[in-house]
Amino acid sequence: MKTEINGDDLLAIGYTEGRVLGEALKAAAALPDITREELLALLTKVKQYPENFLDDEHMESLATALIEELNKPVDTTIALIEEKREYAVYGADYIEEGAGKQMAIAMQLPVTVAGALMPDAHQGYGLPIGGVLATRNAIIPYGVGVDIGCRMALSVFDIPAEHFYENEAIYKRELIAHTKFGAGHGFHGRYKADHAVLDRSEFNITPFVKNLQDKAASQLGSSGGGNHFVEWGIIEFEQRDEVLNIEKGKYLALLSHSGSRGLGATIAGYYTRLAKDICRLPKEAANLAYLDMASEAGQEYWLAMNLAGDYASACHEVIHNKLTAAVGARVLAKVENHHNFAWKEQWHGEEVIVHRKGATPAGKDVMGIIPGSMTAPGFLVRGKGNEDAINSASHGAGRQLSRTKAIQQISQQDMKAVLKEHGVTLIGAGLDEAPMAYKDIHKVMAAQHDLVDVVARFEPKMVRMADDGSKED
């Protein structure tokens, strides 16, 4: 009579649910008649020493499955650290509660070294927007964010402010002609831009990344949707800046805000999923899944993240080159900084991975741009290198109304009035990007007085954003 065993018998001798259990039942069914005791003893042995059964006619599949299971990353939950660890908060009065809760969880990760919350912070996925987290040998894809390498780029031109006011129609025409907004949109045919970043070897690291190369080529020099913009404005230096070699005065400037488009978003999504598969954290921390920097997945993400960052930079370069040429300007100075990224940096003498998710690098003398809103000034800043803030500052004013609330509470008339009051021409954008949806940038700047010095002040004058619903070309 054929010996019958079931899953419970296997669980009792140490097997676990899943593919291995299925293979064990199959192997048992295919065996010639042996006693129940002999069968269980055999399966116990296979479980213990699977490598000895790789050549066994009946046990080969089971042994292979067991070995693969052993080599799989351990499928147990990584414990959070119980002890509450302090982190620096700037502008606590302006920060919503959810952001603090998320930061507190991030501080409990076993890989966390330090954290800080910037005054524009609000709730995000995993790490809050406006959150800075330093880790030891670990990279958190959602600590970087979906729009990898998202950044600001500013070109200061040798054009006096008056020239802009006297030729607004030309500036408007060129701004529309050389920028592209909207989710999924890019350039086609002869309008496609070129840049060395498209030939980077990192596209070959995996077939997955390689598959993104064509879309990256098409979207090069485009801006996307959401809060991204390209704008003309007037920048004022109240005194000569030695580093930039710019005299006191007012100049025409171009400011852009955008990221790595579909390329970065797809990379972020893929590696977040991979990290969640490998790094099992308690539910409240699941979106903070991290990759060991020494692991294959960690190194892959690091390369792909840097590629997306350089691609985002190339997009700004294309936009600035096109518009600089279009208006026949000469660039006096260019400043650029990313605010969704991870860097290897020194912190209190230790090499750490600093994640800035919506935070501007503000190491000693590092320049950055902190935008306000479409009618509020943005600031060219120089970092003070504050270690409590992990050498960071805010990446903007931060929202005070969610997109939904902004659309409900702000009228078209309100929007028109505030634009008129500030003499700002707007192309595109929905009510969710209205100035009233953002915090007061002056309060935010005051809250980070210890983090950055203001070098110059930029007033937006002509702003292009994606249309409501991202349906424009």
Place this chain on the structure above:
DNA sequence: ATGTCC
């Protein structure tokens, strides 16, 4: 942020 499933 992103054609919201690689």
